Amino acid sequence: MRYAFFIKNIPIKLNESIERFLRFTAPCILVSMAAPIVFGGVKWGVSDLTNPFLIAGMSTILISLMIKNTLFVVFLSMIIFSSVKYIFI
Amino acid sequence: MIFDRAMSNDQPRPIGLAAVLDILPLAIAVIPWGILCGSLAIQAGLTPLESQLMSLLVFAGAAQLSALSIIGGGGGLPAILGSTAVVSSRHLLYSATFRYEALKLPLYKKMAFAFLLTDEMFAVAESKKRSLGYFSLDYALISGFTFYLIWNLSTLTGIIAGSSITNLDELGLEFAIAATFIAMVVPNIKSLATLIAVLVSSLTSVIFHSYEISNGLLFSGLIGMCTGYFIEQHSGKG
Numbered sequence: 001m002r003y004a005f006f007i008k009n010i011p012i013k014l015n016e017s018i019e020r021f022l023r024f025t026a027p028c029i030l031v032s033m034a035a036p037i038v039f040g041g042v043k044w045g046v047s048d049l050t051n052p053f054l055i056a057g058m059s060t061i062l063i064s065l066m067i068k069n070t071l072f073v074v075f076l077s078m079i080i081f082s083s084v085k086y087i088f089i
Numbered sequence: 090m091i092f093d094r095a096m097s098n099d100q101p102r103p104i105g106l107a108a109v110l111d112i113l114p115l116a117i118a119v120i121p122w123g124i125l126c127g128s129l130a131i132q133a134g135l136t137p138l139e140s141q142l143m144s145l146l147v148f149a150g151a152a153q154l155s156a157l158s159i160i161g162g163g164g165g166l167p168a169i170l171g172s173t174a175v176v177s178s179r180h181l182l183y184s185a186t187f188r189y190e191a192l193k194l195p196l197y198k199k200m201a202f203a204f205l206l207t208d209e210m211f212a213v214a215e216s217k218k219r220s221l222g223y224f225s226l227d228y229a230l231i232s233g234f235t236f237y238l239i240w241n242l243s244t245l246t247g248i249i250a251g252s253s254i255t256n257l258d259e260l261g262l263e264f265a266i267a268a269t270f271i272a273m274v275v276p277n278i279k280s281l282a283t284l285i286a287v288l289v290s291s292l293t294s295v296i297f298h299s300y301e302i303s304n305g306l307l308f309s310g311l312i313g314m315c316t317g318y319f320i321e322q323h324s325g326k327g
Binding site for chain 2: 074
């Protein structure tokens with residue numbers, strides 16, 4: 001799979017607009033993997049205000065707007081996730 | 090910190106060091122998954138050697154986990170191949186993105202690059218390509234290999250710990266992955282088109298997930314990409 005488009009013989013010519021399209025690959029695929037983890041278990045209702053995935057996921061979005069260091073963001077959000085889980089479950 | 094000197098230096102870091110430092114947070118975040126993968130392989134009935142070879146040769150976290158759950162459930166080879174093809178289909182997009190760079194490389198370098206091309210390596214290599222203005226193969230290979238090394242060490246840990254870790258999947262390890270991806274994407278949202286593309290992808294992937302649509306990941310990614318592209322085209326130069 002990973003090798004597919006590196007093969008010269010595949011007669012596909014990627015023009016500039018396809019390149020522009022492909023520039024959205026990283027953000028879109030990554031959030032497609034992250035979103036169901038954060039929101040997948042949410043059943044809308046009052047009880048879900050204590051869902052650790054939801055709370056910590058939203059916190060992660062806020063923290064990553066402020067801090068650029070990926071490792072530090074992940075570390076902080078894991079602490080939030082564990083605390084929320086410990087408090088409510 | 091051994092890296093302090095390099096980090097406080099105003100000179101640009103050597104490309105190899107930058108590659109290791111950039112991929113390190115992502116590699117650390119994937120350690121719990123590697124441990125989970127190793128212990129699941131043992132529980133699914135693979136020998137320790139087979140379990141390690143899976144990480145050494147396949148090197149694909151999500152595909153390995155889905156294959157293991159099929160093996161554990163007694164599924165056959167067609168099911169394993171099918172699920173691996175579906176889970177790995179996003180790599181088609183990754184390799185398309187780097188097609189021009191890869192075509193210039195000799196075969197063995199091309200294969201090494203393709204083998205090490207993971208979600209994480211793709212993300213750092215693409216972002217580096219944008220900041221440098223050109224593609225660095227060394228950067229891609231070093232960050233990819235660092236990730237490979239840590240992935241295999243964490244699988245090994247899981248194999249050694251074996252089935253003694255029973256409630257690993259209850260620790261919320263999958264949240265570490267979600268947090269990593271959020272932390273990677275959010276600082277890179279620099280245009281309205283990207284913002285909307287990301288929102289559309291998130292929304293559709295949650296909808297596909299709740300209806301258990303297979304291949305939902307790829308579809309939601311593509312829908313978001315189309316949206317972003319469309320907005321960029323229609324908002325002037327973008």
